[in-house]
Amino acid sequence: MSTTVTLEGKVAIGDNAGSAKSSSPSSSQKNAQYGLKFVGAALSNMVASGVSNPLDIIKVRQQLRTQTPGARANAFWSVGLEMARKEGVRSLMGGFTASMLREVVYSGLRLGSYEYFKDKLYIMSKGALSREGLGLKVTAASIAATIGSALANPADLVKVRMQAYYPQGRPYRNTPHAFAAIWREGASSGSTIRGGLSALYRGVDATTVRGIILSSSQICSYDQVKQVLKRRGIMEEGLGLHLTASLFAGLFCSITSNPVDVVKVRLMTDKERKLNGVVDCIRKIMVNEGPLAFFKGFGMCWGRLGTHTIVSFIAFERIRMLFGIDPM
Template sequence: MVADSNSKSDLSFGRIFASSAFSACFAEVCTIPLDTAKVRLQLQKQAVAGDVSSLPKYKGMLGTVGTIAREEGLSALWKGIVPGLHRQCLYGGLRIGLYEPVKTFYTGKDHVGDVPLSKKIVAAFTTGAVAITIANPTDLVKVRLQTEGKLPPGVPRRYSGSLNAYSSIVRQEGVGALWTGLGPNIARNGIINAAELASYDQVKQTILKIPGFTDNVVTHLFAGLGAGFFAVCIGSPVDVVKSRMMGDSSYKSTLDCFVKTLKNDGPLAFYKGFLPNFGRLGSWNVIMFLTLEQTKKFVKSLE
């Protein structure tokens, strides 16, 4: 639970985990079309001079959403929703549920007053890294399903669904393959989680000190937008590397993917899909934190 920085959680870990998982899943359902567009843009390679066939297929967030819907149907925008929900139940529940206990561990249980921003960042990075280490297989399957576009007639899809994807990856590539891209994923999710939770915590704390502001929906809205913006600005490069490694098995390592992306597509490639990424993460954070705050109030009312 992300509370104001002076207070300790008054809900059990189990209830915080459940509230966080529910809120993260709800936000995932609402925003996964933007996430699908973001992944397609990130995986799109740079056009080769003189080669008409290499011209980019997807252009911009809305253009990518429109192209996918037109060529593959509206349901294609929700590709990967099942493993996406698997991911949010594990990752969303753990990263948020563990935040307050880990923050208390770093500050000490007898700490009084505002928690330093540095401690919030370290706590959020820790919970993000731990959570994604457990949830990496769900992230891998989600990306694999999202990257598969419209196929020529007669060409079968690589996976028939999320469960088939899990079993096929284990059978064809080994159990360890489920943790493909774990390095950049830990970096990406640790960094983004630090940006999201620490900035939400800090922005909310700052807003509540302004006369006239209270712990209500408006405060949660501004804090959620701030969390999404900082997360995208800081995490976009590692997000691109993570998506490319999970969507293309030809990369040998995180460094290999980074170097090849920089060499072949230029430094701006690390911010490919920035607008859809912000549209997705910004809206995702607003929806998730608004839902989380209301869910916490509801859970408390049941006690």
């Protein structure tokens, strides 16, 4: 009879020694789990985005308006009622297909690869970065968000364009037509490929910055709140903990990301190129509308991001459970 001491310090006797060695997941099993986390993150955020799409489009409309901040005409109920009356109730689901495509790339990567980068950075630091520390979490979330935001920018741009208001009528029939029209819009001012790609990547700098700020504040605060509540014995793993942590995360990321979101939306809908990049956009908003303009649409931003955060994290935790993966 053989005796084996495992990494956890437990002793396995006889035939059980082999099973003890295999208790820790192999490299292929870990990679499979990372893949399932990507799928789970994409699916959960698609569900959340579908639920919050009407709030998202109202938020975009508010951010594009230039009235005095707080003016009644820019209140979310005024914008929503005006859309339903003039464009029909279906207008509240504008950009839905592009939004789903964006979530697969953007959220699949920013949330789905968060733990991958967290694990890799921890190993690379050789313990210098604590698993419980915010430094590791923020760095991992920032890397994941940078990749996801940059790759998803074309879908994000199409979504915003399809959600904007056009007095002369909608210029885009559907999502494929919007992609093609924006490509042609860029190609007309430069070489076919370079000009088309530059048009689809309009506002990518603001999109990436927003993605980093949002993901760092949203994912890290969710992770941190869960960790603190569990460590102090206030709550146990389950729906109540997931709801509580996501409520905090939704509010925090709404506050931090709204100003960048306003700049991003303005740049993405600037078809006539009146804005010369992020700095010029910020300057013109400050001069023409004042600093409170950066928080235009905050009510809808919080309503949308808060709803999206709650639904996405609860769904993500449920999907992980179905896939046999430990809670986040």
